[in-house]
Amino acid sequence: MGFCSFCNENEVEGWLKYYCTDCAMLKRMLVLHDPNKCVNILKRCLIRNEEQITNKIKLELKTQDKELNEDNSYNTPLPPLTRSKIKN
Numbered sequence: 001m002g003f004c005s006f007c008n009e010n011e012v013e014g015w016l017k018y019y020c021t022d023c024a025m026l027k028r029m030l031v032l033h034d035p036n037k038c039v040n041i042l043k044r045c046l047i048r049n050e051e052q053i054t055n056k057i058k059l060e061l062k063t064q065d066k067e068l069n070e071d072n073s074y075n076t077p078l079p080p081l082t083r084s085k086i087k088n
């Protein structure tokens with residue numbers, strides 16, 4: 001058994017096959033539709049996902065920073081909100 005000559009990641013099912021199941025399907029899609037159209041769709045989807053992942057990481061980091069700051073506030077005798085309440 002050899003590896004798929006397209007993705008180089010999955011093993012091919014038979015000796016005479018060059019592509020794995022996924023890549024064979026990709027190839028069929030490219031033949032059925034316009035290759036340029038398929039590439040554009042994939043580009044749009046994959047790039048958007050990457051952006052979403054980056055945004056999610058940024059959000060997570062922000063939340064973590066916030067949580068850390070909130071943790072630090074426990075060390076101070078009175079949090080700002082409570083202090084202003086006492087003044088009023």
Ligand SMILES: [Zn+2]
Pocket residue numbers: 004005006007008009010019020021022023024
């Ligand atoms: Zn493959």
